[in-house]
Amino acid sequence: MSLNNLGVYHITPQQKEAIxxxxxxxxxxLSAVTQNLSAEDRQKFGSVNEINKLLINKCREFQQNQxxxxxxxxDWVEFEADYQDRTFADTRLDRLATITRMLSDFKIxxxxxxxxxxxxxxxxxxxxxxxxxxxxxxxxxxxxxxxPNSGGSGPATPKQ
Numbered sequence: 565m566s567l568n569n570l571g572v573y574h575i576t577p578q579q580k581e582a583i584x585x586x587x588x589x590x591x592x593x594l595s596a597v598t599q600n601l602s603a604e605d606r607q608k609f610g611s612v613n614e615i616n617k618l619l620i621n622k623c624r625e626f627q628q629n630q631x632x633x634x635x636x637x638x639d640w641v642e643f644e645a646d647y648q649d650r651t652f653a654d655t656r657l658d659r660l661a662t663i664t665r666m667l668s669d670f671k672i673x674x675x676x677x678x679x680x681x682x683x684x685x686x687x688x689x690x691x692x693x694x695x696x697x698x699x700x701x702x703x704x705x706x707x708x709x710x711x712p713n714s715g716g717s718g719p720a721t722p723k724q
Contacts, residue, residue: 568680570673620647 693700
């Protein structure tokens with residue numbers, strides 16, 4: 565992989581619009597059915613850990629396969645609806661995590677390209693400043709603030 569121009573693929577305006585429209589559709593659909601939990605509520609209700617998911621699955625299995633052993637105190641229709649919704653949410657969270665990673669990787673390569681090009685521009689600006697071309701000395705003065713450890717005179721190194 566080349567060290568410059570890692571982000572050779574760019575999102576077209578049509579792709580940006582399609583992505584934004586899809587995200588808006590997701591938000592609109594979820595807004596009708598989700599609760600906005602406070603930090604205290606999130607702490608109080610928490611997340612079901614893996615052991616408790618196994619408990620849920622086992623109780624569901626008993627209710628489906630040996631209904632005489634299931635308590636009548638549970639609304640099993642509601643239990644199943646909750647189960648299906650949490651399964652749906654869980655698989656979509658996995659997909660969204662993949663999308664988040666894709667967007668993050670996409671952003672990282674474009675950030676890197678921009679930074680490398682900015683370093684090239686800074687080196688060129690320092691060179692032109694040394695030849696006394698008007699305007700470059702001022703530009704160096706503005707840019708060297710981003711290189712506090714080098715005083716603006718040494719080669720810049722990328723911050724990872």
